[in-house]
Amino acid sequence: MTISASHHLLDQAMLIKQGAEAKVYSLDSLLPQPTIYWPPSGPSKPSSTAQIQQTTAPKCSVILKYRFKKQYRHPALDLSLTRSRLAFEARALARCTRAGVVVPHVMWVDDRNGVIGMERIDGWSVREVLGGGAEGEMTVEEEDEEEIGEMEMERSKDQVDSINADETESEGWTALRSKGVTKEHLMTSIGRAIAKLHGTAIIHGDLTTSNMMVRFTPNGSEPYEIVLIDFGLSSTATLPEHYAVDLYVLERAFASTHPQSEGLYAGVLAAYAEGLGEKKWRPIQTKLKEVRLRGRKRDMTG
Amino acid sequence: MSSRSASAGHCFYSPSCTATIAFGIAYRRQPFPSTGKSKFHSKCLSIGFCCHRTFSYFTVSPTASTMVDSTNKGKRKVSPLPKLNGRLLCLGIEGSANKFGCGVIAHSPAPSAEPEAGEGSSSTSAHARHKNPATIVTVLSNVRHTYITPPGEGFLPSDTARHHREWAIKVISEAVRKAGIRISDLDCIAYTKGPGMGTPLQVGSLVARTLSLLHGIPLIGVNHCVGHIEMGRQITSSHNPVVLYVSGGNTQVIAYSQQRYRIFGETLDIAIGNCLDRFARIIRLRNDPSPGYNIELEARKGRRFIPLPFGTKGMDVTLAGLLTAIEQLTKDKRYRSWDSRASRAQGRGSALPPGEALVVEEDQDNHIANGQEVATEEDVITPQDLCFSLQETTFAMLVEITERAMAHVGAKDVLIVGGVGSNMRLQEMMGIMASERNGRVFATDESFCIDNGIMIAQAGLLAFRMGQTTPIEKATITQRFRTDQVHVSWRA
Numbered sequence: 194m195t196i197s198a199s200h201h202l203l204d205q206a207m208l209i210k211q212g213a214e215a216k217v218y219s220l221d222s223l224l225p226q227p228t229i230y231w232p233p234s235g236p237s238k239p240s241s242t243a244q245i246q247q248t249t250a251p252k253c254s255v256i257l258k259y260r261f262k263k264q265y266r267h268p269a270l271d272l273s274l275t276r277s278r279l280a281f282e283a284r285a286l287a288r289c290t291r292a293g294v295v296v297p298h299v300m301w302v303d304d305r306n307g308v309i310g311m312e313r314i315d316g317w318s319v320r321e322v323l324g325g326g327a328e329g330e331m332t333v334e335e336e337d338e339e340e341i342g343e344m345e346m347e348r349s350k351d352q353v354d355s356i357n358a359d360e361t362e363s364e365g366w367t368a369l370r371s372k373g374v375t376k377e378h379l380m381t382s383i384g385r386a387i388a389k390l391h392g393t394a395i396i397h398g399d400l401t402t403s404n405m406m407v408r409f410t411p412n413g414s415e416p417y418e419i420v421l422i423d424f425g426l427s428s429t430a431t432l433p434e435h436y437a438v439d440l441y442v443l444e445r446a447f448a449s450t451h452p453q454s455e456g457l458y459a460g461v462l463a464a465y466a467e468g469l470g471e472k473k474w475r476p477i478q479t480k481l482k483e484v485r486l487r488g489r490k491r492d493m494t495g
Numbered sequence: 496m497s498s499r500s501a502s503a504g505h506c507f508y509s510p511s512c513t514a515t516i517a518f519g520i521a522y523r524r525q526p527f528p529s530t531g532k533s534k535f536h537s538k539c540l541s542i543g544f545c546c547h548r549t550f551s552y553f554t555v556s557p558t559a560s561t562m563v564d565s566t567n568k569g570k571r572k573v574s575p576l577p578k579l580n581g582r583l584l585c586l587g588i589e590g591s592a593n594k595f596g597c598g599v600i601a602h603s604p605a606p607s608a609e610p611e612a613g614e615g616s617s618s619t620s621a622h623a624r625h626k627n628p629a630t631i632v633t634v635l636s637n638v639r640h641t642y643i644t645p646p647g648e649g650f651l652p653s654d655t656a657r658h659h660r661e662w663a664i665k666v667i668s669e670a671v672r673k674a675g676i677r678i679s680d681l682d683c684i685a686y687t688k689g690p691g692m693g694t695p696l697q698v699g700s701l702v703a704r705t706l707s708l709l710h711g712i713p714l715i716g717v718n719h720c721v722g723h724i725e726m727g728r729q730i731t732s733s734h735n736p737v738v739l740y741v742s743g744g745n746t747q748v749i750a751y752s753q754q755r756y757r758i759f760g761e762t763l764d765i766a767i768g769n770c771l772d773r774f775a776r777i778i779r780l781r782n783d784p785s786p787g788y789n790i791e792l793e794a795r796k797g798r799r800f801i802p803l804p805f806g807t808k809g810m811d812v813t814l815a816g817l818l819t820a821i822e823q824l825t826k827d828k829r830y831r832s833w834d835s836r837a838s839r840a841q842g843r844g845s846a847l848p849p850g851e852a853l854v855v856e857e858d859q860d861n862h863i864a865n866g867q868e869v870a871t872e873e874d875v876i877t878p879q880d881l882c883f884s885l886q887e888t889t890f891a892m893l894v895e896i897t898e899r900a901m902a903h904v905g906a907k908d909v910l911i912v913g914g915v916g917s918n919m920r921l922q923e924m925m926g927i928m929a930s931e932r933n934g935r936v937f938a939t940d941e942s943f944c945i946d947n948g949i950m951i952a953q954a955g956l957l958a959f960r961m962g963q964t965t966p967i968e969k970a971t972i973t974q975r976f977r978t979d980q981v982h983v984s985w986r987a
Binding site for chain 1: 800931
C-alpha cells in the first residue's frame, strides 16, 4: 500500500503535542521545499534565492491536526467518528471564513486519514496575554472549588495556542500595550468576535481564552484582531440556549483562569450584545441567566 | 418474593473463598518497562462458584513510583496523616444500593508482626504503601450480600431496604467473625452517608448508629464515591490518577486537587450502570450475578456492530438517547429475541430446561456457532450484537472523556472504580488508550469494584486518623452527596 499524502506530510512535520483527541503537528509548508536550479552565470542568484525563501516560508506555515486511529474503538465507530468530526470542523471553519469571522484558513482536509491542515496563527493566546496559568500544569490548582465543575472543557484539548507562544505572556501583553491596546479594548474585540461567530449560527463549543488568539494586523484598521481557533467541538445552533451555554462556558473559563480579571468579562458581554443587536440578544440574555442558575454540577439538596 | 430471596442466596461471599462466589475476575498487570508503556493482560476469567483472589496482581516496579513522582512535578508533598501509634480497626457498613456490604480494615504502623489477624487464611493483606510508607493496610474481612431481582425487574428502594434489614446482622457478624476481632475492639465505625437510595442508606446508618451507641465507638459518615476512590488508590498503589468512577448510579471523571476530588466530567442524564441494567431488563437478561456481567458475557458473542448515537459533550456524556435508540432496535423486525431464537433451537431438537436462560444461551450458541455466517447473511440483529454494540459505544465514550480529562490535567495514570469498572472490555479499552498516551491503567477486581464495605472502612479510617468523626445527632444520610463536597483532609 502506498503511503498517503497526509502521512507524508505528517512525517515531515514536527509533533507539538498530543491533545485529547488528536496529535498536533507543525509544518513549515504544505508544499515541498523547491530546489531551484540557477544557471551559474545568473547575476542575481543569491539574493533572489533568499527572497523566495523569505516570502514563501512564513506565509505557508501550517498546523496539522491528526485524529489518529484510536485502537480502543471499534474500527467502524472510529472511522465514522473521525470522519464526521473532521468534516464538521472543516465545514465550520469554512463557513466562518465565508461569513467574515476571523478563523484559521483550512488548507488541507483528508477525512479518510483524519488529517486537517490549518493556517498557523502567529501571535499569543488571550490567556497568555492575560497571564493565566501555564500549560500542562494541574490547572485546577488555581481554581476555586465552585469553579471547576463547569470548567471541564477549559483548556481541555488540542491547545494549538501554545504552539505559537515562544514569547512569555508578559511579552504578549507588552507588545499589545505598546500599540496602545487596553484590556478593556481586548474584551470588546473578543465580544465582537463571538458575536460575529454566533451570527453565523455556529457555536464554538469550547470557548476559552486559550482558544482565542491575538494577531497583529499591520494593514488593518485595528492594530490587532482576535482569531478563534479549535473548532473541534463546534456545532450548529438553533436555540438561544445553545448560544447561552457557549457564553457560559467562556464565563467559567474567565472566572477560573483569570480570577484577577473577572470583572473584565462584563466588557465581553457588552460588546457581544452590541455586536449581535438588541433583538437577538434579548432571548440569549434571558437564557444565560437561566443557565447560570441551573447548576447541574451542584448539590441539589441546597 | 420467595424466588427473589432464593436467587439472592447465591451471592454471599467473603475474601476467604469459603462462601459461594457467583463470579470472579482476576487479572494482573505486568510491571512496566522503563518506556512507561502499559501492558494490560487479562489473565483469566473464571465463572463458577469460587475464585481465588490475591493481592499480588499489582506489581509496581520502582520505575513506576518514580514515574508517579515525575507526574507530580517533583514537588511531592508530605502526607498529612499523623503517625500511627498502634493498630487501628475500622468497620465499614455499605448499603447505598442493592448490595449490603461490611468489612473490617486495619491500619498498623510499619514493621510489625505480619500475621496479626491470627487467622492466616481469612486475612488478606494489602501492602500498598504509596501514601504513608509507615502504614500497613490489612483487609481483615470483606463480606457482601446482593439483592437480586428477577429478569426484567430492577430493585425498588423499599424492597432493597427490606433485604438490607434482613441481612444486616448476618453480614456484619460474619465480617466481624472473619476478621477475628470483637466489635468492642473497633476504633471506629464508618457508614455510607450518601449518595444512594434513601431507604437502603437509612438501614446502613441505623445499624451503624446502633452499634456505635451500644459499644461507645465513634462514627464516621463516608461519601460512597470517595470510598471507591480511596480503596482503588490503596490497592493499586496509584498515587494521583485520573479516576473514572462508573457504577449503577454514578458516571464521573474525577481528579484530585487541593484536598478535593474534583469532577471534570460526568453523565448529563443516566449513569452507565443504569443504562446497562435497563438494557438488560429490556432484553430480559438475568440479574444474577449482575446484569452488567451478563451483558459482558453476551457481548463477547456479538458479531455485528450496530451504530448507536455517540453522545460525548466535552468531558460529559449523555446516555439516555442511546438507551432509547437501542430499545427501538429491539422492536426492529430484524431483531431476534431470546424467545424466538430459543424456539428455533428447540425446533432443531435441543431440549431446553425452563428457567435456565443463561445456560440455554450458552448451549444455543454452540448451535449458532455453526450457523453464524448464515445468521449474518440473514441480516438479523441478535441480543448479543446489541450487547456488543452497546458496550463498544458506551465504553468508547467513557474512554474518550477520560482521555480528555487526562489531557486537561496532564495526568498519566487512570484508575477505574465502581461496579462497571470490573468489566474487562472497559479495562482493555482504557488500557489501549493509556498506552497510546504512555500512561497506565489501574483497576481492581469485582470484590473492590462493586460496592463493598471495606472501601467505606478505608475512607472512614483515613478520615478518623485525621481526627474527623460524625457526632451521633449528625449521623444522617443524604441521597445527593457530591464527590467534590468532601474535604479530603488526609491528602496533601
